[in-house]
Structure formats: structure tokens, C-alpha cells
Amino acid sequence: MGQIAERSQKLVTDFLNKHPAGNTEGALGHGDPLNVGAAFLEMTHRMMTNPAAMMQAQVNLWQDYVNLWTATTHRMLGGESQPIIHPEKSDNRFRDEAWNENALFDYIKQSYLLTARWMQETVGEVEGLDAKTAKKVDFYTKQFADALAPSNFLLTNPAVLRETLDSKGENLIRGLENLLKDLEKGEGQLKISMTDAEAFAVGENIATSPGKVVFQTDLMQLIQYEPTTETVYKTPLVIVPPWINKYYILDLRAKNSFIKWAVDQGLTVFVVSWVNPDEKLARKTFEDYMKEGTLAAIDAVLGITGEPQTNIIGYCLGGTLTASTLAYMAAKKDERVKSATFFTTMIDFEEAGELSVFIDEEQLQALEERMNDRGYLEGSEMATTFNMLRANDLIWSFVVNNYLMGKDPFPFDLLYWNSDSTRMPAAMHSFYLRQMYLENKLIEPNGISLCDTPIDLTTIKIPVCVLSTREDHIAPWKSTYAATQTYKGPVKFLLAASGHIAGVVNPPNPEKPKYSHWTNTKNPSTPEEWLDTATEHPGSWWPEWLKWIKKQSGQKKTAPRIPGSEKKYPAIEAAPGSYVKARIE
Known part of the structure; x- marks a missing residue:
């Protein structure tokens, strides 16, 4: 016990020498x-x-x-x-x-x-x-x-x-070592290790689907994936992920990659890989994310494929941006999007779930002060907010495992992605939180203007598929159901079991189906009535969506599209590109 006490004292002393009292850089403030x-x-x-x-x-x-x-x-x-x-x-x-x-x-x-x-x-x-x-x-x-x-x-x-x-008592010594390492990693604040960060490398054992970066702006790189089928469907597909996290949640490994699976079905798949912004991009706005993100991606996809229209998927905040973009395009009589799919996307923030706890005028003012000082919101602060929504699973379980049991965290691709934080440009994030979460202006016809153009979600008349997840803490499914009563075209609503991530990343497995899903041929006025009259199906929702997207994708073509083969859009670098590899250390 004396040796344990001596080692403990040395560890603490070393930490205090590196982090003297009064060093509060990076703290949230008083x-x-x-x-x-x-x-x-x-x-x-x-x-x-x-x-x-x-x-x-x-x-x-x-x-x-x-x-x-x-x-x-x-x-x-x-x-x-x-x-x-x-x-x-x-x-x-x-x-x-x-x-x-x-x-x-x-x-x-x-x-x-x-x-x-x-x-x-x-x-x-x-x-x-x-x-x-x-x-x-x-x-x-x-x-x-x-x-x-x-x-x-x-x-x-x-x-x-x-x-x-x-x-x-060796577990407590190991736990103390783990604790101090995490404190040092967070520069004085506790940044809990959720997985073995050395076990994964983007582009090596995760995000490995082959493809090329074929276009880029200050805010995103556009990746086109190499075809794996002899023929491909006529209409391409572009995926717009959230910029709060990195796109490769949809391409973790071959066995659970939605992107690889979609390519294997004969779809020509593009994905937007958002930049991890710093202070140089502080003044980038929500409009910039539309112009240099969704609209620029649509331009490039159609330029590469030569098609008049593309299908599009928006995930979470990427879905909110996609819905805004579609309403803007409707106002401009732009019909280049054939259909839209939304993964766990909110457009009506009236009942925004537990995240609304963090949104009020006082908190926004404090947040804006911090963002304006740096030019962005630090990714770790956003990650902490999301972790609090599931504190027992994403905070306290690791406190017990890492610090009390003295064990190293288990290598887990999803938790590696969860720890790979991204920043938020100050101007964009302030607009998003105020206009949507705080004031709920997006759902109001002409409540928001983008590029001096009032937008109205009810003008979206293309076919839409909405996927929500039943245990979602970030985009509550009953709130996302508002899409069925807002868009004026045909809307297919799917409900998957589990939560915001696991419910989406649920690949088909006939031998051992994981999470079920629900379908309904009608969209009654309330989500409760929808579920009461819905049919539950075992296993993944992916095949159900595939039947729908095939109807929006036209006939198969004989020649697959090879990334980088178009002169105007030569390959810039191999997938997954350099933007996604920029980590916040």
C-alpha cells in the first residue's frame, strides 16, 4: 500500500507540475x-x-x-x-x-x-x-x-x-494513470477516452470504400465511389451528412457500411465530406453551407454524370440543410433534384427533445461569446452535450471501466467516430441555433430567407422518404413525423428501432437480424396513430428503402461511372480525402 501511495503521489505531482493552478485556458467560463x-x-x-x-x-x-x-x-x-x-x-x-x-x-x-x-x-x-x-x-x-x-x-x-x-489495488493505480492521461489530453479538462484511439485510422481500417475526391470547396470535398456492379442506375445519389460529425458513420467498415451497400446495389454514390473548420472560416454562414455544400455538390454530380436530376439523402443536420436547399430550389424553379431521403431529420423544432435543454437566450449568449472569441465552437463542447443525453452509457460506464476498474477502453469503430469531433463556424452555428431551435422559424412559410429568398418547406413536391428512429434522443421521431404533414409530394415514412446512430447503421443480416422497423401505407395526422396502424418487420430498413429508391433511379445503364474520368472533374485525391482526416487533438 505504501508503494501504491508513493506511485499515486508521483502521478498527481507530475500532472500538477504540467498544469499549474490557475490555468483555465479552454474552460467554459465561470x-x-x-x-x-x-x-x-x-x-x-x-x-x-x-x-x-x-x-x-x-x-x-x-x-x-x-x-x-x-x-x-x-x-x-x-x-x-x-x-x-x-x-x-x-x-x-x-x-x-x-x-x-x-x-x-x-x-x-x-x-x-x-x-x-x-x-x-x-x-x-x-x-x-x-x-x-x-x-x-x-x-x-x-x-x-x-x-x-x-x-x-x-x-x-x-x-x-x-x-x-x-x-x-493495481486497478486503482492504472485507473489514476488513465485519469491523468485524459486530463492531459483535455489540457486540464477531463476528456474521457471511449475507445482505443490507436486501433483505427481513417482510410486504413475505417472509411475504406474505394473512390476519389472529384470536387471540393472551402467547406467540403465531394467523394465519388467506384462502382462494383456491371450496370448502374441512371439517376445518381448524393449523400449530405451532418457537419457536427464526420461522414464516415455511413462507411465505418465493409460489414456495416451503408455507402458500400448502396454502391453494391448499383447506385452511383457521391458523399459530401465537410471540412473541419477553424478560425479562418468563422464567418461562413448557413447560406454558405448551402451554396458551397449542397448546391455545389448537386452541380458537380450532374456535371459528372450528365444526368438532368439527382437523388439526395440528408442525415440529421445535413437533412435540415437539404430541406432548406430544396425549398430554396423550389423558389427558384430549380428541378434538378428528383427525390429526397431524410435520415433522423428535424424541420419542426417545437418539440426538440432533450437537446432543447441547452437552448435558451442566456445559454446562447454565453455560447456566442465563446464562439466569437475563437471563431468557432470547439468540437469537444458539442460532444459533451450529446454525451450528456446518454450519460450512463457515454460517460459513467467509461468512468467505471477506465478509472475504477483500471481497464483500457475497448476498440470500437463507432465510438472512435463519436470521439472524432468537429468544430462549428461561429456565424453558421449561431444562425442554426437561433433560427431553428430557439425561434423555430424553418417550419414557418417564409420564416427564413436564404440568399435573399424566403423559403417555404410546403413548396417541396418531389417524392420524399423519411427515416426516423424510435429511441432517438437527438431528433425525436414524433417531432420528425411533422415532415409527413409538411411536404406536399408523396411521403414515405419509415420508423426504425433503436437510436440516432444504431437505428440508421443497421445492415441487413438475414441470419441474425438486429433491429426491426415499421412501415405504413398511410400518413395519418399524428405519429401515435401512424404507429398504432403500422406493421412491424424484423431486421433492417435498408431493403425497404432500396425498393423505394429504385423507383426514383430510372433504368440501369450498361456503363458504370468511373470516378475521375470526367475532364472537368479529375480526381483530386483518393477517398476518403484530406478533409475528413483533420482531427482535433
Whole structure:
């Protein structure tokens, strides 16, 4: 133990020498940048005006604990007793058998679950709060409860205690080393390692579908993929991913690459690879992303293929940009897009889910101050926001694994992509958050103007396919369903199981289908009615979409299109290109 203490002291001393006190560079700032204090102050005021409700909540908690104590005492005396409360099936924190088999740890688990439920229900039943304040209080109460879970602490986690005894404390030394490495990597802030960053390299073992960069602007590179079939469909396909993350979520590995699969079906596939912007691109606007992104990509795709029209896919924020672009094109009588597919895309931000917790005037002002100082929003700040939406899976599980168990994170391609953050240009990001999330102007006819042109989503009359995912924390599916009541052309709505990423990246596997999906021949006025009358199908939604996109793609041609063969669009470099390889270290 003396040797362990000595090694620990040396590690901490070395870290402090590298990061002296007072070094706050890169910090979010002081005060309350998330504007949480005002929400909880309002909640407390409302609670005090209804002491009877508070008293009843305390009585209910006390009764739950009496029942728990009675059951635990009966079990310790050799009897059998049923649990008072169970964790949810999706809760992985209590998978270790000791949480159920050991009476003490079972008591700790149930005590925590009762208290967490009491906290959540108590704040959820406070009357008089406006919807935004209530949502913020509920969200941060859950964050607080998640942080206090007994699984997050050495003395109350049976797996960590077992590992500590077996390794004679070496796990804690390794954990401290991992912790300090992550602090150094974050330059004083904790940047949790989610995967082995050395296990992957873009273009070597992920994002490996062969192709060429055939066009580029300041904001994007356009990749054209090499055909793998003897014939290809007439109408090409261009994919517009979000610039919050990198495009290769759709091209992780051959076995789960949507891009490779689409190419193998005979589609001529292009993808936009967004730049990872720095301060030089601070003044790039949402309009610039349309002009130098979607519109420029459409120009190049049609110039390369010689076709009059292209099909297009927009994913998440890339879908919001695509919808805006299509409305702009409709205003300009531009009919060069034949059909559009939207992956987990919001156009109506009235019910924006848990992300809306981070959007209000006070938080936006604080965010804009930080962005204006640097010219961009640092990618790690956006990543932290998304990780908080699934804190137990994306924060606390790694705290336990890396720092308490002292283990190295497992190599996982999806988590490598998740950690490969991108920046946001200040002007563009401020416009997007204010006009769409805060003011919800996009859904209003002529509520937003792009390039001095008012846009109206109801003028989009081309065939549209909308894919949403049932457990999406970023683009709630019931909100995305608004597209079916907005676009005026034929709309096919698909609902996939799982979340924002796993529900989309769900390749067909007849032998072992993973997540199911739902279809419906009609689009009733409400999402609830749609699901009630929908049909569930096992396995991937990809083949269902393929049947739809084939109808929009014309006949097959005999000659596949070879990237870089057009004189006006020679190959600039091999896929995946240089833009996607720019990492924030």
C-alpha cells in the first residue's frame, strides 16, 4: 500500500507540475453558463408554495424505505423476499450478479433506485413551472441522480471491490494513470477516452470504400465511389451528412457500411465530406453551407454524370440543410433534384427533445461569446452535450471501466467516430441555433430567407422518404413525423428501432437480424396513430428503402461511372480525402 501511495503521489505531482493552478485556458467560463441555477431556484420557489405536496412526497419515500428495510431484514434472516423496485431492462449499471445475490448490495441498489425515482417524480410534479423550465429541471435532476449511482464509486460497486482485492489495488493505480492521461489530453479538462484511439485510422481500417475526391470547396470535398456492379442506375445519389460529425458513420467498415451497400446495389454514390473548420472560416454562414455544400455538390454530380436530376439523402443536420436547399430550389424553379431521403431529420423544432435543454437566450449568449472569441465552437463542447443525453452509457460506464476498474477502453469503430469531433463556424452555428431551435422559424412559410429568398418547406413536391428512429434522443421521431404533414409530394415514412446512430447503421443480416422497423401505407395526422396502424418487420430498413429508391433511379445503364474520368472533374485525391482526416487533438 505504501508503494501504491508513493506511485499515486508521483502521478498527481507530475500532472500538477504540467498544469499549474490557475490555468483555465479552454474552460467554459465561470458563473452559470448552462443557466441551471435560475431553473432550480424557480422550482424551489414553487415547491415552497405547496408544502403539503412536499410532505406527501416525503411520506411516500419513507414508506418505500420501510418496505425495503422490512424485505432486506427478512432476507438477512434467511427468508425470501421480492424486490421493492427493479432497474430498467436497458440499465447496464447493475448487471453484476452481486447486485442481486448479495443482500447488502441488493439493498444499496434498491435504495438508490427508490431515491432516484423519488427525486425525479418530486421535481416532475411541481406545479406552475413553464415547459422549458420543467424540462431543464427534470434533465439536470436525472444527471445528478445518474452521477450518484452506487456503481460509480469504489466502495459501493461489487465488481470494482472484487477487482481491487484481486489486483491488490493495481486497478486503482492504472485507473489514476488513465485519469491523468485524459486530463492531459483535455489540457486540464477531463476528456474521457471511449475507445482505443490507436486501433483505427481513417482510410486504413475505417472509411475504406474505394473512390476519389472529384470536387471540393472551402467547406467540403465531394467523394465519388467506384462502382462494383456491371450496370448502374441512371439517376445518381448524393449523400449530405451532418457537419457536427464526420461522414464516415455511413462507411465505418465493409460489414456495416451503408455507402458500400448502396454502391453494391448499383447506385452511383457521391458523399459530401465537410471540412473541419477553424478560425479562418468563422464567418461562413448557413447560406454558405448551402451554396458551397449542397448546391455545389448537386452541380458537380450532374456535371459528372450528365444526368438532368439527382437523388439526395440528408442525415440529421445535413437533412435540415437539404430541406432548406430544396425549398430554396423550389423558389427558384430549380428541378434538378428528383427525390429526397431524410435520415433522423428535424424541420419542426417545437418539440426538440432533450437537446432543447441547452437552448435558451442566456445559454446562447454565453455560447456566442465563446464562439466569437475563437471563431468557432470547439468540437469537444458539442460532444459533451450529446454525451450528456446518454450519460450512463457515454460517460459513467467509461468512468467505471477506465478509472475504477483500471481497464483500457475497448476498440470500437463507432465510438472512435463519436470521439472524432468537429468544430462549428461561429456565424453558421449561431444562425442554426437561433433560427431553428430557439425561434423555430424553418417550419414557418417564409420564416427564413436564404440568399435573399424566403423559403417555404410546403413548396417541396418531389417524392420524399423519411427515416426516423424510435429511441432517438437527438431528433425525436414524433417531432420528425411533422415532415409527413409538411411536404406536399408523396411521403414515405419509415420508423426504425433503436437510436440516432444504431437505428440508421443497421445492415441487413438475414441470419441474425438486429433491429426491426415499421412501415405504413398511410400518413395519418399524428405519429401515435401512424404507429398504432403500422406493421412491424424484423431486421433492417435498408431493403425497404432500396425498393423505394429504385423507383426514383430510372433504368440501369450498361456503363458504370468511373470516378475521375470526367475532364472537368479529375480526381483530386483518393477517398476518403484530406478533409475528413483533420482531427482535433
